[in-house]
Amino acid sequence: MSFSFLLAKGRGVPKWISGDEQYLMWFIAGFVDAEGTIGMVFPTIAGRYRVVRPYLSLSNTNLSLLSDIVRLTQSYHSRIVLTRKKGSPTSRNGRIRRMNQWSIVIVQRAALKAALSNLPLRHLEKVAKTGLALEALEGCGWDDMKTRYLNLRTEIKDGVFELATTAASNLGRRPA
Numbered sequence: 014m015s016f017s018f019l020l021a022k023g024r025g026v027p028k029w030i031s032g033d034e035q036y037l038m039w040f041i042a043g044f045v046d047a048e049g050t051i052g053m054v055f056p057t058i059a060g061r062y063r064v065v066r067p068y069l070s071l072s073n074t075n076l077s078l079l080s081d082i083v084r085l086t087q088s089y090h091s092r093i094v095l096t097r098k099k100g101s102p103t104s105r106n107g108r109i110r111r112m113n114q115w116s117i118v119i120v121q122r123a124a125l126k127a128a129l130s131n132l133p134l135r136h137l138e139k140v141a142k143t144g145l146a147l148e149a150l151e152g153c154g155w156d157d158m159k160t161r162y163l164n165l166r167t168e169i170k171d172g173v174f175e176l177a178t179t180a181a182s183n184l185g186r187r188p189a
Contacts, residue, residue: 042135049069051139052142067150069129072115079117082117091124092118
């Protein structure tokens with residue numbers, strides 16, 4: 014979607030990008046900046062062990078594109094999963110999905126560290142979450158990291174709300 018100007022419908026990564034490691038990393042970084050998620054979960058295992066589990070996911074309806082990315086970045090041990098099935102309701106307005114949505118997921122610690130270290134991300138939210146994820150992969154306190162991660166998420170949501178409020182206010186002042 015965000016990169017539709019680069020891709021013919023139903024196609025994968027263009028050859029001029031897949032043939033150059035630097036272009037490929039910039040392409041994937043732009044894709045992650047636009048449609049990816051860098052997140053963390055904080056499970057408690059057997060009621061005693063608290064673990065910080067960072068992950069990277071990238072979602073899209075173009076399975077060919079995601080398959081190419083997995084093939085071209087085999088060292089990241091990613092996999093593709095069907096995350097939203099065609100015909101299921103969306104989370105917004107109850108509309109019905111017209112296409113399957115697929116996700117690449119990287120959770121293996123060494124692969125995730127390599128991916129996050131190599132991708133030249135630019136989106137400020139993704140850069141901040143990458144920093145926390147890399148700290149978590151090096152080892153950190155569960156309570157401290159959970160607090161910092163949740164604070165960052167709140168800061169991001171507050172920033173988005175502030176921008177939306179400003180935009181709405183500015184739209185109200187425009188001449189007809």
